Amino acid sequence: MANGGICEGPPGVRPGSPFRNYVAYMRDPEGNKFCCLWPNPEYAQGMVIKKD
Numbered sequence: 788m789a790n791g792g793i794c795e796g797p798p799g800v801r802p803g804s805p806f807r808n809y810v811a812y813m814r815d816p817e818g819n820k821f822c823c824l825w826p827n828p829e830y831a832q833g834m835v836i837k838k839d
Contacts, residue, residue, distance in 0.1 A: 791816035798823075 788794060796812035804810075809825040 795820060
């Protein structure tokens with residue numbers, strides 16, 4: 788962002804996402820859009836850990 792990029796969606800867990808990944812969207816100065824995704828470890832490798 789310091790070099791002219793634009794935030795297209797701040798970092799965070801997206802509501803409605805079935806895997807609740809941590810995601811951010813940005814656009815570079817040339818207009819290319821990027822999606823940065825960090826997988827939720829509770830859903831890694833198809834394993835779901837439920838907490839009460």
